[in-house]
Amino acid sequence: MPHAQEVFGPVLNFIFNLYTKLVTREFKNVGENCSIRPVLNTTNPRNISLGNDVSLGIFCWIDTNTSLKQTPSLVIGNRVHIGAYSMIIAADEIQVGDNVLMSERVIILDHIHDYTNIQKAVIDQPIVSKGKIVIENDCFIGANAVIMGNVHIGKHAVIGANSVITKNVPAYSVVVGVPGRLIKKYDFKKKKWLSAK
Ligand SMILES: CC(C)(COP(=O)(O)OP(=O)(O)OC[C@H]1O[C@@H](n2cnc3c(N)ncnc32)[C@H](O)[C@@H]1OP(=O)(O)O)[C@@H](O)C(=O)NCCC(=O)NCCS
Numbered sequence: 001m002p003h004a005q006e007v008f009g010p011v012l013n014f015i016f017n018l019y020t021k022l023v024t025r026e027f028k029n030v031g032e033n034c035s036i037r038p039v040l041n042t043t044n045p046r047n048i049s050l051g052n053d054v055s056l057g058i059f060c061w062i063d064t065n066t067s068l069k070q071t072p073s074l075v076i077g078n079r080v081h082i083g084a085y086s087m088i089i090a091a092d093e094i095q096v097g098d099n100v101l102m103s104e105r106v107i108i109l110d111h112i113h114d115y116t117n118i119q120k121a122v123i124d125q126p127i128v129s130k131g132k133i134v135i136e137n138d139c140f141i142g143a144n145a146v147i148m149g150n151v152h153i154g155k156h157a158v159i160g161a162n163s164v165i166t167k168n169v170p171a172y173s174v175v176v177g178v179p180g181r182l183i184k185k186y187d188f189k190k191k192k193w194l195s196a197k
Contacts, residue, residue, distance in 0.1 A: 024050065031078065036060075044072075047090075051077045057084030057104065065091040067127045068111060082106070083143070092149070093132035100135055103143035103161070108133060110149035136171065156186075 020036040026045040031052035041061040042048070048064060054076055056062065062082070064072040074090040076082075077097045083104035088094060091111035110133050114125040131150030135141070139153055142161035153159070154171030164178040172186035174193070182196045 037084070047071055048074045049076065051080065051098065053079040054082075055080075056082045057086070059085050061087040061089065063089045065089055065111060065127060068092060068129055077137070090133075091127050092129040094134075095132070096135045097137035097139070097155075099138045100141070101139075102141040103145075105144045106141050107146045108135075109147075112149075158184075 016035060016037060019038055020034055023036055023040045023042065024030045024034065024045070027048045027050060028046060029049040031050055031054065033053045034050050035055040037056060037058040039059055040056065042063045044064045044066050048062060060082055062074070064074050066072060068091040072090045073093045074088065075095045077100065079098055080096055080100045082088065082102045083106060085104055086102060086106040088108040094108060094110055110131070111127050111129040113122045114128045115122045117125055129149050133147060133149060133151050135153045136155040136157070138156040139159070141147070141159045142163065144162045145159045145165065146163070147153070147159070147165045151165055151168060153165070153169040154173070156172050157169045158174040159165060159169065159180065160174065160176030162178070163176050163180045165175065165180045167180065169175045169180065170182070170185065173182055174184035175182055184193045185196055186192070187194045
């Protein structure tokens with residue numbers, strides 16, 4: 001008796017490939033071998049670029065918001081996995097490097113609704129951005145992490161589950177908590193990770 005995966009696997013792959021082609025047809029660029037699981041939410045896909053081997057889990061929201069500027073940019077590098085239920089929306093600019101692994105429910109937003117006018121509800125106030133977000137190559141982002149605008153995450157940085165990142169994260173470091181705090185750093189002389197305490 002063949003295993004269910006052997007029977008349905010190729011059919012599912014065919015359906016997912018077709019789905020990926022359909023939902024990315026208005027993207028700016030889509031590399032080879034990308035895989036997007038249903039259901040992808042995207043309303044302004046024209047300024048989204050995916051490298052090769054990018055995979056998205058179920059129910060992601062990957063988008064740009066054009067209310068701040070006409071051509072925001074969301075660029076995702078090669079060999080990036082974005083876990084299920086994640087949300088990445090650029091009103092200004094978000095860059096994700098190569099070989100980046102994001103767990104489930106990661107939120108990356110370079111903008112918010114302004115709240116400073118007390119005469120208007122926040123929902124009625126314009127979008128504002130503190131600046132772009134860059135995530136360098138080889139990073140790991142834990143489940144439920146939230147990354148806000150004007151933040152640079154250095155190469156091979158590790159962001160703990162549930163962290164809220166509002167400031168730059170150095171390369172080869174581990175940052176956890178709310179707000180994110182440095183707990184470990186790789187020492188290239190000693191060739192090991194050291195506690196930042
Ligand atoms: C960030 C992480 C990778 C660090 O792992 P680690 O290097 O083994 O860290 P340690 O277990 O040595 O923890 C070091 C300290 O940081 C704390 N810490 C670790 N992760 C934390 C987190 N996400 N939030 C807050 N504190 C955290 C620990 O409690 C410990 O504190 P202490 O020194 O006061 O005891 C890991 O804790 C993590 O969050 N992984 C993400 C898991 C995930 O999202 N999985 C999804 C499936 S892929």
